[in-house]
Amino acid sequence: MRPMLATASTTIPVGDRWQHEVKWDGMRVLADVTDGEIRLFSRTERDVTVAFPELRGLAHEYADMLLDGEIVAMRDGVPSFSAMAERFHVTDARRAAMLAEVSPVTLMTFDLLRLYGVELLPRAWSDRRATLERLELSGPRWQTPPTFSDGVTLHAATKEQGLEGIVSKRIDSVYVPGLRSPYWLKSPHRGTVSVVIGGWRPESTGTVSRRLGAVLVGVPDPGGLRYLGRVGSGLAGKTGQSLMRDLESLTSAESPFATDVPVEDSAGATWVRPVLVADVQSLGLSGQGKLRQPAYKGLRSDLTPADVDDHGDGE
Known part of the structure; x- marks a missing residue:
């Protein structure tokens, strides 16, 4: 139940x-x-x-x-x-x-x-x-x-x-x-939302670095994920290393996002199967529908993408 x-x-x-x-x-x-x-x-x-x-x-x-x-x-x-x-x-x-x-x-x-x-x-x-x-x-x-x-x-x-x-x-x-x-x-009080991870970027684009710099996230939308932005804050040290281990086995040839991902975010990105749910804290959405000043809080192994609605409402 x-x-x-x-x-x-x-x-x-x-x-x-x-x-x-x-x-x-x-x-x-x-x-x-x-x-x-x-x-x-x-x-x-x-x-x-x-x-x-x-x-x-x-x-x-x-x-x-x-x-x-x-x-x-x-x-x-x-x-x-x-x-x-x-x-x-x-x-x-x-x-x-x-x-x-x-x-x-x-x-x-x-x-x-x-x-x-x-x-x-x-x-x-x-x-x-x-x-x-x-x-x-x-x-x-x-x-x-x-x-x-x-x-x-x-x-x-x-x-x-x-x-x-x-x-x-x-x-x-x-x-x-x-x-x-x-x-x-x-x-x-805090703008914490549950989002689905659809891709990641290394710390520095244009290099062979496998150190996690940011994740690309969204919420369920018809045909895929609605893109909410790039999240880099909160991924330093062991947190990023642990998440990177989870992401490496999920690599996909295609983007899981149904909406456009800006070139400045998609450059150097590796797409992943959209199965991981994470909590992100932010100042809400911008006029363009992107997360404002997002920070990664942690994975939600108690949630699946189906538990996340189109407002990032996972609880």
């Missing part, structure tokens, strides 16, 4: 039909507890249980439940996407155990979809939330953060604290798996 998703919004809804939560910068998961065992599934329904051994204890809280939440890695009291990204790909149990010691994560639970065999999806959010809060899930590596009635104030507070933003939910909304719902609205 895929989780229900929020729709991006430029306004914060007000009134007693809405409640508001902190938007966490991490990895969305469904946590399925059955018969004393827990299994964690990413947005793409991939089993990522082995990567997060510090969450196993949640299985001892209740015998049967299905939780929706976000796994975050906290740094100085604020979720760190870069710290979280190193946990995405882990499939080796020993490495996962080591990372759990040095870089532990926390599961922020915000919805309850099943309890003791009873499916709660058709119930209103307010009912599901009240039941979740009665569970009092508060452990060393999991918690249920509060909700707030004043979204405008929460939005301002999260910006001051350096958090990602807020999510506003209609209290009568049912849970529809996989739906990007108009009854869940997200209001992020």
